[in-house]
Amino acid sequence: MANSKLYKGSLNTIILKLLDEGEKMYGYEITQKVKEITKGELKITExxxxxxxxxxxxxxxxxxxxxxxxxxxxxxxxxxDQGVREKTNRLAELEEFIRNMEQLVNPKWSIN
Amino acid sequence: MANSKLYKGSLNTIILKLLDEGEKMYGYEITQKVKEITKGELKITExxxxxxxxxxxxxxxxxxxxxxxxxxxxxxxxxxDQGVREKTNRLAELEEFIRNMEQLVNPKWSIN
DNA sequence: AAATATACATAATTTTCTTATGCATAAGAA
DNA sequence: TTCTTATGCATAAGAAAATTATGTATATTT
Incomplete structure (x- = not known):
């Protein structure tokens, strides 16, 4: 995977999402697709x-x-079928993760 | 750290950011602050x-x-001083990471 | 002919975290 | 007053997930 350690732990989510998008894919195709989408910033290693x-x-x-x-x-x-369900969960977790990280980096006050 | 594996690799960035925000902090204070900001969703373990x-x-x-x-x-x-510089880098990487993940999850076409 | 791209795979090592301990003081509840 | 929870630090054992280094093989490009 790429330089930054931040991607650690997100690979499974990425795979599940791509397979949901594009129907079936093979391994090498996944590496190329990710490279393309992230404009070369994220390279998944074999x-x-x-x-x-x-x-x-x-x-x-x-x-x-x-x-x-x-x-x-x-x-x-x-x-x-199970993969589809799990994908939904993982994506929800990812979005929550992103929200939390954004809140940590650029906090909006809660009303209190 | 918390349940989801997604947070792997982001701890250092979180620490650097919080220390930049609030001047000096001690360890226990960091755990409480993160818990507060993420409304209990992210619990940093000792x-x-x-x-x-x-x-x-x-x-x-x-x-x-x-x-x-x-x-x-x-x-x-x-x-x-070095920490301040490194913090800037890490935050830039984090924002890039978030952009990439959002692009993977919800792709906007590039013009081509 | 040699280098690069395609396509899979695994082993050794490293990084980063979880879980489990351990010590110690303060504050609150039973 | 005793027990639990909160505060505050620390480290060790183990698990999880990656990187790095190989290995095999065919196709394509230089």
């Missing part, structure tokens, strides 16, 4: 990505389908 | 906080001043 995908699959959040394209293997992942 | 403070001090980003208040010790931390 050492982080593939174990994460395997773990999400083992947890029942992803299904895999292997295909051979141009004589090269691709493992397409998609969300299971 | 096992994470104190080592982080020691590390920031060792890196030359924080200065310490020990005081005895009500017969109890307090270690007041404040930013060094």
């Amino acid at each position: 050492g982080a990505l593939y174990p994460a995908l395997h773990k999400l699959e083992a947890e029942g959040l992803l299904d895999v389908e292997v295909k051979k394209v141009d004589n090269r293997l691709r493992k397409y992942y998609k969300l299971t | 096992g994470a906080l104190y080592p982080a403070l020691h590390k920031l001090e060792a890196e030359g980003l924080l200065d310490v001043e020990v005081k005895k208040v009500d017969n109890r010790l307090r270690k007041y931390y404040k930013l060094t």
